[in-house]
Amino acid sequence: MNRKLLSAPYLFWSALFILVPLCMVFYYGLTDKTGAFTLENILAIATPEHSKALWEALKLAFVSTVICLLLAYPLAMILCGMNSHKDSFIVLIFILPMWMNFLLRTMAWQSLLEKTGVINGILGFLHLPSLNIINTPAAIVLGMVYNFLPFMVLPIYNVLVKIDKNIVNAARDLGANPFQTFLKILLPLSLPGIFSGITMVFVPALTTFVISRVLGGGKILLIGNIIEEEFTKTDNWNLGSGLSIVLMLFIIFNMVISAVTDKDGEVNAL
């Protein structure tokens, strides 16, 4: 029967709008303005300006990913232990905030963090030292953690919730203390969720240009900002594509890790 024919629209769509565009990035990245082959656009990453932006982005993305993981794991465990209202909590954490535009939410952190902002108002009222992190890398990390935390919570939760409670009980019966149970049972079993969470947080954090612009005050340039400017301001698509290829190497590295750990081919989206 011609069920296979049904896949035609999607195959056509993904070829035209996923694969062909990616090939075009490679084409532009590997040629110069005249269309001749060159590696210059890729090697341009080595210039001090670009490598500094890449290094800065890697650093901030790494820190945000670690913070997200440390915040998300306990949260996912707590969600697992809850009996009622579990689903509505997940909606509250993940879906509902998205209905308030992400740019506005990020910008609201400006109001909260500013020298005369809400947080410093409260700190001053309590006679505590003020917090001056707006327009610093710390503010960008905060913005990244704020925006991408849900992407860490959900995959870990999805894995934890499937772990058979009897395994945990058996470990406890056999004399393991809660810490040992966590280290030897829960952690190894939840590794696929952790890896897919790391991918889901690290990639957008590494490549963002919005959070750094809004909370970094335009002074801190990440690799995403440089690529964005090549396309929208300088109109040097070849250089922008070349730098994107470098960026994709990190993403592909991440994808390989998640593909190895997630054999089923189902990314834990929801």
Next chain:
Amino acid sequence: MSRLYGAVRKFYIALIFLFLYAPIATLIVLSFNASKTRAKWGGFTLKWYQSLFGNDIILQALWNTLAIAFLSALIATVIGTVACISMQNMRRSTRSLIMGVTNIPMLNADIVTGISLMLLFISIGIRFGFGTILLAHITFNIPYVILSVMPRMKQLNPSTYEAALDLGASHIQAFFKVVFPDILPGIFSGFLMAFTMSLDDFIITHFTKGPGIDTLSTKIYTEVKKGIKPEMYALSTIIFVSVLILLLLINYTPRAGHKKAR
């Protein structure tokens, strides 16, 4: 011991909530702020809510955003669901190849997806505008649909479909009477997910939009430097509160005999 643990848990959840909702609360407060700047509180007012409905630029951006979100989610749901059905009978290797391609827009960086689509549209020579944004949104929405319909498909018992055929149903009848009701919750949550993602997207829209057209996201982005118009706060407050009320209604309406679908 366990009471202390319970208290710690509640405190932790409260902290995370505070973290996630502090900016949202800030925006809601700002929408009632009589002073035009974010920096100071000028007293309570409803005037931004009034002037919002006279602001054609914002309303046009809202309309574009909703139209693109609805159309892209709808088309992505149809294409994605049909793709899931067709993948059922495929060889495992073919299927995992297709799923690999499906995962690309989800795992790849939005900026790369945006740039790659922009390069494609330029080389085809389509005029940038509503159409290009819509095509881009459909593309990144399809994976969300497939990933929420696929698990439902796998849970299906193939015998029920065959039983329907044995009992004289045509393929189409068997599909709509047997398969479709079972995968409907997956289709529905895929649609909602796609709609939400499209609504909240900025980066891909930024690269695929033309000069004359704006969604709420791109409008806000151009305003970030100059200062956001307070009407924007009013609009987002309205959207947020209506979704919140909708969710409360769905969650707390007793539905006899139905298990809540996720």
